Amino acid sequence: METKRTKQITVAVIVMVALLTSAISVFAFSLGKYEKVKTVNGTITLPVAKLSDGKARFYKFEDGGKEIAFFAVKAADGSYKTAFDACDACYRSKKGYEQQGDKMNCNNCNQKFAVNRLGPNASGGCNPGYLPHQEAGGIITIKTSDLKDGARYF
Numbered sequence: 001m002e003t004k005r006t007k008q009i010t011v012a013v014i015v016m017v018a019l020l021t022s023a024i025s026v027f028a029f030s031l032g033k034y035e036k037v038k039t040v041n042g043t044i045t046l047p048v049a050k051l052s053d054g055k056a057r058f059y060k061f062e063d064g065g066k067e068i069a070f071f072a073v074k075a076a077d078g079s080y081k082t083a084f085d086a087c088d089a090c091y092r093s094k095k096g097y098e099q100q101g102d103k104m105n106c107n108n109c110n111q112k113f114a115v116n117r118l119g120p121n122a123s124g125g126c127n128p129g130y131l132p133h134q135e136a137g138g139i140i141t142i143k144t145s146d147l148k149d150g151a152r153y154f
Contacts, residue, residue: 034060034069039144046072046140048080056099056115058085061147068147068154069096070131072140075116076102080135082142083118083128086153090126094154097128104128129153 037044037059050057056073069085085096087106095107103112111126123130129150134141 034058036060036062042144043141044144044147046142048074048135048138048140051080051140054102056097056104058096061144063144063148063151066151066154068150070142070147070150071097071104071128072133073099073104073115073118075118077116079116080133080140081115081118082131082133082140084131084150084153086129086150087126088124088129091129091153 035057037046039061044059044061046057046059051072051074054074054076056071058069058071061068061070070082071085072080072082074080083104086094090106090108093108097104098107099105099115100112102115104115104118105112106126109126113122113127118128118130120130120132131142131150132146
């Protein structure tokens with residue numbers, strides 16, 4: 001009888017440790033992907049120097065308790081792209097995108113989109129939701145109102 005009880009306790013401890021490890025991993029991953037941004041005079045700003053390596057940077061903007069996620073990335077042609085970390089087709093899954101080389105990959109349906117083609121003409125379906133921005137003097141500026149327009153994805 002004692003051995004059966006010991007086995008039950010051991011199994012319970014192993015399950016609890018596995019669940020705790022999984023929860024910590026998910027929490028740590030979600031913290032690491034996004035940088036929070038703040039608005040100043042109705043805009044947020046991102047230094048283009050942070051994007052010079054061509055790696056997508058992911059950000060979150062909070063609006064009344066709702067977090068709106070987006071990314072910014074430098075394309076191979078030297079232009080800068082900004083898009084919501086969601087799309088018209090898969091946004092309900094709340095999985096967003098990840099960068100794979102010169103493409104952004106939908107974490108839900110696995111479709112890939114060339115970074116240099118992101119923009120206002122690549123919209124709908126599973127394309128990353130277009131987020132307008134201005135770039136001047138080494139700074140990307142995004143209007144808070146444009147970020148709020150993407151709240152429906154989140």
